[in-house]
Amino acid sequence: MNTKLILSLSAIVLLSACATGKSGDVYTRDQVRQIQTYKVGVIEQINVVRIEGTQSQVGTAAGTIAGGIAGSGAASGKAGEVASVLGAVVGGMVGAAAEEAYTRESGLEFGIKMEDGSHISIVQAKSVNDAEFKVGDTVRIIESGGVTRVTH
Secondary structure (H helix, E strand, C coil), X not given: CCXXXXXXXXXXXXXHHHCCCCECCCCCHHHCCCCCEEEEEEXXXXXXXXXCCCCCHHHHHHHHHHXXXXXXXXXXXXXXXXXXXXXXXXXXXXXXXXXXXXXXEEEEEEEEEXXXXXXXXXXXXXXXXXXXXXXXXXXEEEEECCEEEEEC
């Protein structure tokens, strides 16, 4: 198996590890068995939104390594060193862009009228169950540790 294939597969695995669920039906391990409070409201509006992807250093690092190795194989001597540096720079930029694109998600913005008459807006990632949400639905707004989600 060649080095480029191994590095590409490694980058995909690393990027997959960065993806986290931000939909209403995904809980972190820290949220399990914790008290959560909720309020009730009615959905007045639902907008489809795009949630930008993560921009950690994982994609940049993976791209830099892959680009540097690919560039170093392009030539030898001074030309190889230059190609290695250029490959690392371009690889880092491509890796960062790939990470952001890979972790980008579709989301829903809910405009909700609360029982007390106030209005709130919450954005969360789409999930399989979100097709069930519609304007006029009564929903729960669950809050715990700074995380808020909309559920039926």
